[in-house]
Amino acid sequence: MKLKHLFSVLILSLSLLSYQMAEAQVVVKVRPARPAKVKVKPVKVRAGHTWVAGHWKYNARRNRYIWVEGTWVRTRPGHRYQAGRWVAVRGGGHRWVSGVWVKV
Numbered sequence: 001m002k003l004k005h006l007f008s009v010l011i012l013s014l015s016l017l018s019y020q021m022a023e024a025q026v027v028v029k030v031r032p033a034r035p036a037k038v039k040v041k042p043v044k045v046r047a048g049h050t051w052v053a054g055h056w057k058y059n060a061r062r063n064r065y066i067w068v069e070g071t072w073v074r075t076r077p078g079h080r081y082q083a084g085r086w087v088a089v090r091g092g093g094h095r096w097v098s099g100v101w102v103k104v
Helices: 002-022
Strands: 049-052 055-059 064-068 071-074 079-082 085-088 094-097 100-103
Touching: 055 094
Parallel strands: none
Antiparallel strands: 049 071, 055 064, 079 100, 085 094
């Protein structure tokens, strides 16, 4: 009976471990190079739009950084755009936090 209980605990522990591994985030320790060309923020096209600046984003499938061009996006009423940013993590690396719309 104790063996059956021990086996159940082992299976549960392994399933929790695999779930935690699936939730892991990419942490980088080397910064990407500056883009060859940077799109300068153009004059505002029309009212009701917010500029989202270009940024480097890590593509795990390609195992490299890709440049995401800056662009105008439709503003969400009652919100402001908080730009994406790199944040430091324990161990000396950084991870990318994507831009989000925040209620005002």
